[in-house]
Amino acid sequence: MWRKRAIGWLIISIIGLLLLLVRLMQIQLIETETFSKHNVNLLEESVKQRTQELVIDNGRGNFLDRNGTMLTHKKVSVLVLFPFLKKMDWDADRVSDISGIPVEVLKMAVEGAKKPFAYGDPEPVELTTSQRDRINSLKIPGVFAIEKKFERSEVPAEQLIGLTGENAAELQKRYPDKELAEKTLIGVSGLEESFDEFLLPEGKSKLVYHVDGGGAPLFGINVKYVDPANPFYPVNVRTTLDKDLQQKAEDIVDQYQIKKGGLVLLNIEDNSILSLVSRPTINKNDPYNGTGMTNMMLKQQIMGSVFKTVVAAAAIDHNLDNAQRLFDCSKKINGKPELRYNYGMLDFTTSFARSCNRTFGELAKELQNINPHLLEDYAEKLSLTGSVGWHGDIFHTNDFKQMADEDKGRVFLSDDARKDANIAAMSGIGQHEVRATPLAVANMMATIARGGEKEMVRAVSKIEYKNGTTMADFPKQNLNGDKISPYTAMKLQRLLREVVVNPNGTGRWFKDLPYEVAGKSGTAETGKYQAGMQLHNKWFAGYFPYEHPKYVLVAVNLDVLDSEGGVNLLFAEMVKMLYQKDHRMQ
Known part of the structure; x- marks a missing residue:
């Protein structure tokens, strides 16, 4: 009996030693760099x-x-x-003398x-x-x-x-x-x-x-x-960022107390981002709490009257911009009397400068009768509805996207909406389901300023090895798809400039800036309310100098009351800052 017990204990001991040996081999020889499910080195x-x-x-x-x-x-x-x-006697006095740190x-x-x-x-x-x-x-x-x-x-x-x-x-x-x-x-x-x-x-x-x-x-x-x-x-x-410009842009955005929104500044020559500011800021202690992690400039927003630029392009190409035709801007788009913005009878150019909703609601319905897809077609021609960030093949990655979190824009959500006259009218003034990112709006302005050539927006120009040689380039690249003609672009340029030079234009505040500005304003109803009052998105999107375009700037303040949160002062301050910078360098 005792011999059987002894043999049993011996077998158990040998098995235990073998298991220990296997464990040691696993630790010291086999899984030295990937031990356990946590892959501990x-x-x-x-x-x-x-x-x-x-x-x-x-x-x-x-x-x-x-x-x-x-x-x-x-x-x-x-x-x-x-x-x-x-534990040593070291010469702290000499180190103190050189560094200036008290010994x-x-x-x-x-x-x-x-x-x-x-x-x-x-x-x-x-x-x-x-x-x-x-x-x-x-x-x-x-x-x-x-x-x-x-x-x-x-x-x-x-x-x-x-x-x-x-x-x-x-x-x-x-x-x-x-x-x-x-x-x-x-x-x-x-x-x-x-x-x-x-x-x-x-x-x-x-x-x-x-x-x-x-x-x-x-x-x-x-x-x-x-x-x-x-x-x-x-x-x-x-x-493609300019650190000094970026810091100044952030200071200006904070100076004008933009709580939600920001700005995009593009360099037209190479269609790249010079500065981009998004608010709110990231909470470093808890980044996933709140919306600070969201880049508002890459997220689709309700754009309001900025979209009238798209309607204007389509109207020009379909001969709906007759200079002799007058629109009744004493009425709203639904035909009811317009009490707040009663502009009387306006022609096409003045309607754009003063942002008459009635005119562009009517034009949108006329365009829908010609072709229900026209508004979407022209939004795409002006790069509002697709991705505008640089994308392409690089190394072993197909369709690499620099800004992978960029939203696409839209005009309609359904075919029924596309064919509905009332929805077409609302869409013509940038309401209902019309959405675009501030980056895409900036690219639309750059496209117009360049005469209709639409390009991808770059945030990165290249990747460099440590020794300074180039690993990968991200060259200027055109966006695919149809585009507006140089003639249409020229007429849009004049319309955008009229917004500023017209005594009653919505951009008249920028008339005396050191750079000549062309652009379009927008005030969009969001459907959100605060204390029973409607909240709005407020925009100004433009480019400058008008004759020799260099910059595109889009400023937007999101979810603010109609009585507050304008972006005119912010836009103007940025233009003046850029003018001063450019002329200091000359």
Whole structure:
């Protein structure tokens, strides 16, 4: 009996040892970099237990403005101190003299440190190149002056650029064939998400030293610099933004208290975004709470009378713009008396300048009788209803979209609506189901300013390798589909200018600006109410200078009372700022 028990225990012990051996092999030989369902890198974790490190650069690619300035991060020369200095007699006085940091403050910082740190982080004391070189010439172990990458506290065009975050499940889902650390940052919105695959890190740049269990140096005081040493990565994504213009635009939007809305500024020459501001801002502590993450400039909005530009284009091509014809602007589109905006009898041009609803309701119905699809056809010709952001094939990605979260616009939702005269009239003044993004409205103005040529809007011009060579270009590219004729574009240009120069035009506030402006206003009813009062979307979309177009600007204030929230002052301030900038540079 005892022999059977002994043999049984022996077998159990052998099985246990075998299982332990298999487990050890799994940990130390087989799954060293992808242990457990969490894909833990055991090699990295073991190194972390016996080292302390300071990350200089997380290795993720960078976003630059059109002039090469970093947008989301900045590189700053800083003083780095290691905690083992507290166990040494180091020349804090010399470091203090060079850096300007009081010696007692330096010593206190080191005494309280458990890990290496950049002095003053998260708002580090910036050193000059001379200070950096002089500190490093001291050759004090544990004292370094280096250039370190810091995230900006305020990121320009934050909704356009987007956010990054840690999400192990999403990381594995996106890149099942890549070996990436579990805590690798990935893009979760905006350009960060669109360009994520290009921005993934090859590895971190860091300063490392080995410690024992108590945090004391294990192999003396030698500090090691670790770098992926890849001349091509991380890449730089060169946007079309101008950082200085972007900052000024954001300041102006906030100055005029735009709570929901913003602006788009395009450079007509290369049809690219110079600045884009969306409000509300992102709540950094809880980004998914509220609408701050939403880029309002890429989301379809009710556009109101700005859509009359589309009706005007169709009317011109179908000879409905007879200069002798008068429209009864003392009536609403439903035929009832117009008490608030009683303009009397107006011709086509003056109707556009004063934004007479009756005229464009009538024209929309006449166009519907000719062809129920005409309004949609002309909205498409003017790039209002499709995606306008740059898209195309790049590397192994088909139909890559720079702005993947861009909405498409629309005119009608059903064939019944398309054939309904009353709905056609409402659509003619940009109400009912008519929607477009502010970016698409900006592109419509650029199309008209260029004489009818419609192009994709770029937010990024190219991707550059670390060494400055080009990895991928995003060239100017035409939008597919029909377009308006140069003749129609010329007549629209004159109509848009009349809005400003006509003494009663809705854009008369811009007549005396230093740049000659052409454009169209819009006040759209949203169907939303506040304290029983209707809320509106207020727009002005235009381009300038009129004779030699350079800029397109669209400003919009969303969900505001009719008595507040105009965008005229904001638009005017932007025009004056751009004029001053251009003439300072000359």
